[in-house]
Amino acid sequence: MPDPRSVDPATWLTAGTLFAAVATAGSLFFSLGLGLVPCELCWYQRILMYPLVVVLGVATVELRPAVWKTALPLSVSGLALASYHSVLQVTSSSCALGGACAAIQWRSPLLELTIPNLSLLGFALVTITVVAGSGLDTGEAGA
Template sequence: MPLDRDRVVLGVATLVAMIATLGSLWFSLGLGLVPCDLCWYQRILMYPQVVILGVATLESRLNVWRTVLPLSAAGIIIAAYQSYLQATTTTCGFEGACAVVQWRSPILRVTIPNLSLIAFVLVTALLLSSLLVDRNAGMQVDE
């Protein structure tokens, strides 16, 4: 039984969300970094996506975009804002040290909020691309 395209896309999106979740846990539990307020909001938006996308993958439900896209869009906004803060300032209006760079990749030179932004954008792009392909395929079939 071949895998359908939607299930593969949902599986890849689940994998991205899982890697982002495990990565955030590694930063706090493995490296002992304390998440700032904006980091907590990003975690709140990413962690449930592992379960939501995982169940959607098992059930091959592309309609999960209605649940996941608002979470990812909010995550993109927060991660982009924190990335902007880190690039332009050393202070943050929130209680935590949101603008402080606690870790930077030695190879890619990206920070933790940059990684979060990449993960949210990937999940969003995967779901939107699959959704658009399905809609276009449906329109061609109807013609």
């Protein structure tokens, strides 16, 4: 397996774009395909994930590793929100923001992951690819 630091930044940015696109498509499938109504926390997670497709897509095409300045605030905020949402589902029966945020509307058949768990995974993967593609992990990030 190659050293992650030796992988071209464009590869990392492409991977981040694909992860964000799959997460966006997945959330649209849950609401439009399966008819599930997103809770308030899900809406906030969508607000943070959807722009990442465009931001990372443009950064990939223009090869801009400094996109971390825009992408990390979105992905880390989404990571925190999805973590909170996942914890709510395990520890509570209601949502602190009102609504049914703790309700489990869908669970993956194989891994038993809920929608907030999938969101958490998506934000984690995007965050990892943005950090790796920007050179932040090696201290090489440009201005």
